[in-house]
Amino acid sequence: MSKSIFSRIVSGELPAYKVAEDADHLAFLDITPLVEGHTLVIPKREVDYIFDLPPAELAALHQFAQRVAQAVREAVPCKRIGVAVIGLEVPHAHIHLIPMNRVSDMNFANPKIKVAEARMKELAAAISAKLPPEGETGAKGQATEPAPDSKAARETSSAKMPPSAATAAPASDAATDQLQAMTKGLFYMSESDAPLEAVSYAAPEGELTDAALLKLLGQPAGAPVETKELTVFLRNHTADNGVLGNVDLANRYKALQMFMKQELQDTKVYRVGEGPQIQAFALGKTEDGKLAGFKTVLTET
Known part of the structure; x- marks a missing residue:
């Protein structure tokens, strides 16, 4: 009997954009x-009909799927995760987890979409970064953030961020709530590893000039402002072999970067001031016109 396509993925004969795996399951x-x-x-053991799985294996498959669903919901903006079991296309039991905003998103008669390879890799990394530890699931599908396993991350709490005169708006909408969760425990590596802090500011009036930006952020008038792309600003943190030396931690920065590029408009990083300490604000516009993102401090001597 020939192996199913999914069994060939399990064995490594075929590639896949993997997001989660344990001893008995793969997503x-x-x-x-x-x-x-x-x-x-899927279960790694090849069984054609999902309800032919022994009760314990069926329960374990759904428990694994629950963890994956929470990660997908964290990484891909949607109202909830739809679940479907069809079982006619591949003779290997599997569960579909589908981010959905409307009932029609679950219609398998809809045309399939094409997603570029780079985007698939980005999505896989973002979902993997949000996978809650085994046995830990949060309320309403929100995954519990794992603590980053790196010396620099453990020392984040001791990093000092100079106070700013700006008063950020409370993080009350979905975008800023998500940013708070995604930046928790993250830091920016420079000569002092300062934490990333989620921020949200009221919609600026008129054009966002340097002067208007400085006023909005509570920074001194006339302070120098340098603009950078978010991908450039985070490039050393999102690289698997970058300065962090931790692939799982790098995936969290990738997920943050993807979220800001996807959910916010005109996202940029504004470096404000001159050394040795420079305040950095990564900001983009929300649907209601606010500026949201994160701030941190760079120490450059």
Whole structure:
């Protein structure tokens, strides 16, 4: 009997955009998805019909799928994760997890979308970064943030951030709430590793000139402002072999970067002031016109 396509993925004969794996289960992105983030969850043991699985194995599969669903919901903006078991296309039991904003997103008669390879890799990394530890699931599908396993991350709490005269708006909307969760425990490596702090500011009036930006942020008038792309600003933190030396931690920065590029408009990083300490604000516009993102401090001597 020939192995199923999914069994060949399990054995490594075929590639896949993997998002989660344990001893008995595997989750990976569907390469012909209904929507971005469409994920398949399978038992590694090949069984054609899902309800032929012994009760304990069926329960374990769904528990694994729950963890993956929470990660998908954290990484891919949606109202909830739809669940489907079809079982006719591949003779290997599997669960579809589909980010959905409307009932029609679950219609398998819809045309499949095409997602570029780079985007698939980005999505897989973002979902993987949000996977809650085994046995830890949060309320309402929110995954518990794992503590980054690095010396620099453990020392983040001791990093000092100079006070700013600006008063950020309370993080009350979905975008800023998500930013608070995603920046928790993250830091920016410079000569002093300062934490990333989620911020939200009221919508500026008129054009966002340097003068208007400085006023909004509570920075001194006339302070120098330098603009950078977010991907350039975070490039050393998102690289798997970068300065962090921790792939899982790098994936969290990738997820943050992807969220800001996808959910905020005109995202930029503003470096304000001159050394040795420079305040940095990564900001983009929310749907209601606010500026949201994160701030940190760079020490350059």
